[in-house]
Amino acid sequence: MEYRLVTEGSTTFETPVQDENTLFPPGTAQVFYNARMEFNRDMTVLLLVQLRPGLYLDAMAATGVRGLRVAHETGVSVVINDHDPVAAAMITANAKTVGGSIRVTCDDANRLMCGERFDAIDLDPFGTPVPFLDAAARSAKRYLFVTATDTAPLCGAHLKAGIRRYFATPRNTEYHAEVGLRMMMGASARELVKYDRGMEPMLSFAKNHYFRSHVRVLGRVSAADATMDQIGFVMQCKNCLYRAEQKGSLLPAPHSCPCCGAETEPIGPMWMGPLQDKAILASLLETLPSMQFGTAKQMHKLLRQLLAEPETCSFYDYHVIAKNLRVSPPAMDEMLAGLNDIGCSAVRTHFAVTGIKTTAPLHAVEDWIRCWNEKRNLR
Numbered sequence: 187m188e189y190r191l192v193t194e195g196s197t198t199f200e201t202p203v204q205d206e207n208t209l210f211p212p213g214t215a216q217v218f219y220n221a222r223m224e225f226n227r228d229m230t231v232l233l234l235v236q237l238r239p240g241l242y243l244d245a246m247a248a249t250g251v252r253g254l255r256v257a258h259e260t261g262v263s264v265v266i267n268d269h270d271p272v273a274a275a276m277i278t279a280n281a282k283t284v285g286g287s288i289r290v291t292c293d294d295a296n297r298l299m300c301g302e303r304f305d306a307i308d309l310d311p312f313g314t315p316v317p318f319l320d321a322a323a324r325s326a327k328r329y330l331f332v333t334a335t336d337t338a339p340l341c342g343a344h345l346k347a348g349i350r351r352y353f354a355t356p357r358n359t360e361y362h363a364e365v366g367l368r369m370m371m372g373a374s375a376r377e378l379v380k381y382d383r384g385m386e387p388m389l390s391f392a393k394n395h396y397f398r399s400h401v402r403v404l405g406r407v408s409a410a411d412a413t414m415d416q417i418g419f420v421m422q423c424k425n426c427l428y429r430a431e432q433k434g435s436l437l438p439a440p441h442s443c444p445c446c447g448a449e450t451e452p453i454g455p456m457w458m459g460p461l462q463d464k465a466i467l468a469s470l471l472e473t474l475p476s477m478q479f480g481t482a483k484q485m486h487k488l489l490r491q492l493l494a495e496p497e498t499c500s501f502y503d504y505h506v507i508a509k510n511l512r513v514s515p516p517a518m519d520e521m522l523a524g525l526n527d528i529g530c531s532a533v534r535t536h537f538a539v540t541g542i543k544t545t546a547p548l549h550a551v552e553d554w555i556r557c558w559n560e561k562r563n564l565r
């Protein structure tokens with residue numbers, strides 16, 4: 187295999203050379219490496235600088251880049267694993283040059299997690315993390331980090347696959363990116379609560395083709411009960427943009443939409459609790475300038491956005507609202523300022539370019555957009 191040296195953060199490691207004419211990912215090389223995931227890895231390294239866990243497991247590591255970076259850039263002890271012997275050989279070679287407290291294993295991730303406990307576990311599979319969540323929920327002592335790249339099932343584009351994998355119904359709405367993230371987190375929550383354990387999200391986001399969550403794991407029955415209380419549904423009107431949040435794991439009965447009278451349908455069950463620990467986000471923003479990250483600018487932008495987002499479980503696409511009203515969409519900043527002026531918190535959301543997260547009810551946003559159009563027509 188041909189190798190190429192790559193640097194991410196302050197860590198330099200070998201990656202396989204890809205055939206540049208092949209669509210990527212997963213590419214042609216025997217061992218997987220996706221440079222576009224640098225942002226995802228940067229975020230985890232930043233968080234781990236703060237958390238400083240005892241032993242971190244990179245359960246499916248490919249080149250080992252994630253675990254290598256954690257060892258080198260945070261000083262945390264790591265276990266780096268891949269079931270593929272070619273990948274494990276590459277990780278071993280990389281571990282020698284990078285240095286730090288690193289143990290390399292070549293095992294099935296589930297078998298490894300069933301036989302040993304780790305302070306922090308990171309799941310970064312091809313596609314869905316579901317086959318690994320049960321073992322991870324038992325093995326992780328304090329932290330569980332999960333990536334999912336099966337966005338089509340999670341967002342409702344492949345509805346049946348989503349229902350089978352996540353035991354939840356996503357639906358394809360304009361806020362499908364948030365539903366996808368919350369469905370993935372709901373799957374983690376369900377695996378934890380069955381072992382009387384609970385979770386508290388610290389840093390969660392959707393980006394490009396993946397979802398990522400970092401949660402604190404709590405080993406108490408009371409935490410498991412509190413986690414169950416955060417499972418629920420968004421009841422979405424089949425006809426208009428109205429939706430309501432309903433917590434509880436039992437499928438709610440459809441009700442009539444108060445805006446148009448049509449029936450609502452449930453999206454979920456999914457995680458309806460907070461996505462972030464805002465105190466942690468604030469301290470990550472403070473630490474960020476002292477670190478060496480290739481994606482620092484983007485990280486700063488996302489952390490600022492996540493910090494500002496109110497904890498609603500869905501968002502509006504204001505272009506869709508304007509289109510439904512058959513009027514023009516106002517400029518985003520003007521509309522956000524206008525909604526804030528009338529006492530409703532309203533901000534951009536990282537989930538979508540034309541998405542807004544707001545505590546305002548749908549009719550208030552519609553009224554504001556209608557009013558803005560009327561005033562504009564008078565000018």
Ligand SMILES: C[S@@+](CC[C@H](N)C(=O)[O-])C[C@H]1O[C@@H](n2cnc3c(N)ncnc32)[C@H](O)[C@@H]1O
Nearest residue numbers: 218246247248252268269270294295310311312
């Ligand atoms: C998406 S890649 C990991 C990427 C890597 N974490 C990174 O940041 O570049 C998924 C890896 O999981 C490995 N894998 C798949 N199933 C596994 C299993 N059951 N146990 C351990 N490793 C597995 C594959 O060999 C592959 O290298």
Ligand SMILES: [Zn+2]
Nearest residue numbers: 423426443446
């Ligand atoms: Zn309706």
